Amino acid sequence: MATGLTVDRGGARVSDAAGRDDGTGRGGKVVIVVDLLVGFLRRGNLASPRLDRITAAVADHLRRERERGAELVFLVDTHAPDDPEFAMYPPHCVAGSGEDEVVPELADLAAAGHVVRKRTYSGFHGTELEGLLARLAPAEVEVVGVCTDICVLHTVAGLRLRGYPVTVRRDLVETYDAPGHPADEVNRFALSHMADVLGARVV
Numbered sequence: 001m002a003t004g005l006t007v008d009r010g011g012a013r014v015s016d017a018a019g020r021d022d023g024t025g026r027g028g029k030v031v032i033v034v035d036l037l038v039g040f041l042r043r044g045n046l047a048s049p050r051l052d053r054i055t056a057a058v059a060d061h062l063r064r065e066r067e068r069g070a071e072l073v074f075l076v077d078t079h080a081p082d083d084p085e086f087a088m089y090p091p092h093c094v095a096g097s098g099e100d101e102v103v104p105e106l107a108d109l110a111a112a113g114h115v116v117r118k119r120t121y122s123g124f125h126g127t128e129l130e131g132l133l134a135r136l137a138p139a140e141v142e143v144v145g146v147c148t149d150i151c152v153l154h155t156v157a158g159l160r161l162r163g164y165p166v167t168v169r170r171d172l173v174e175t176y177d178a179p180g181h182p183a184d185e186v187n188r189f190a191l192s193h194m195a196d197v198l199g200a201r202v203v
Helices: 055-067 104-112 129-136 148-161 183-196
Strands: 006-009 012-015 029-034 071-077 114-118 140-146 166-174
Touching: 029 055, 029 104, 029 148, 055 071, 055 104, 055 140, 055 166, 071 104, 071 129, 071 148, 114 129, 140 148, 148 166, 148 183, 166 183
Parallel strands: 029 071, 029 140, 071 114, 140 166
Antiparallel strands: 006 012
């Protein structure tokens, strides 16, 4: 599939081949943390204890990556009380409710990194993420968080469509379990889709 992809973003050459030369001298790593929020992990209509299982491991991983110089970007689902998304899902992560906050274990990392609030599945739709990544010009983008098949997948798709080399940590993403949504099966499908269709590296 999409391997060896080379694109030009605002004059910066980005290669998806071995060596990953971004042509800017920056070429570091960005870790995008998707929706590790109170409203998905702790309380609220969409909170799932299963999602919370990755929190401690993500926190440890992010601290190590930050020590190595990685930039951390936190995507934060944030909705108005009358958001159209609530026609499909029950109200969740409403602005100012407390559900739209990063879980306490990651709060200091979010404060030291970049917080991008979003209203829908993709971290790119109607946000400043594209401009932020253009400024950071990473040679690699790693994605962790929830839900594997929803906001993680849509954000990975947005990254790949823009030519970014993407790594997804299978041990640091998760989805919820519910009737008609068997979490283990859904995780397998979403990870396979990101690897085989979108060209992400799943490790």
